[in-house]
Amino acid sequence: MTRNASAPFDRDDLADPASAARALLGAHLVRISNRNVRKARIVETEAYWEEDPASHSFGGVTARTRIMFGPPGSAYVYRIHRVLCLNVVVGPEGRGEAVLLRAIEPIAGIAEMEVARASQTVGAREPRGVALTNGPGKLCQALDVTMDWYGTDLIEGRSLGQNGRLVLEARPPADFIRVGRSPRIGVSKAKEEMMRFYIKGNPWVSPRKGDE
């Protein structure tokens, strides 16, 4: 028995989008590079399901979305405006389902996250505190998630050459959470669907009206 024992994330918890989005709350996202280890707790997610008009997979496979139809646990990284966003592919292979990681709470390697954010952010201001990781684009900057990670398996988290490793770990058993739910952010279709999930009261959850 070691202290700080970490268990792998259970791939079976990615069986369907809504329950996967819940299951990923409290799980840890770990970024290991040659120089440092950055660790964070997932505090906000959104589910995108088969036949969801707001999903990138709606309308079928394209070069950009092909990994959404791949095995659950795969990373789907895409560019929007100036930034990248990270998704976990979920559901049975071939359905095009995924969970968007919208916000994380830094646990370790915070100084390294600040450096990574400052070097990639467009504004002149240096991101600190909750602004470090309280959005889907921000968390990718903080963890140096690039398109190189497209298609990598986040459960096994195998190392990607010089880039290191990006891996999910199970929520620690002692970390009890209360889950809140709301419509998704920024989508123009299926607006009313309550498919955004977040840890109630967590400061890193992206600020939205109606949240606790």
Place this chain on the structure above:
DNA sequence: ATGTCGATTCCCT
């Protein structure tokens, strides 16, 4: 070849 449109972020009022 050209036009439209974001699963966003930042800065300003």
Place this chain on the structure above:
DNA sequence: GGGAATCGACATA
């Protein structure tokens, strides 16, 4: 709470 930045994906021709 509003608008600009900014660029690749995708649709249309």
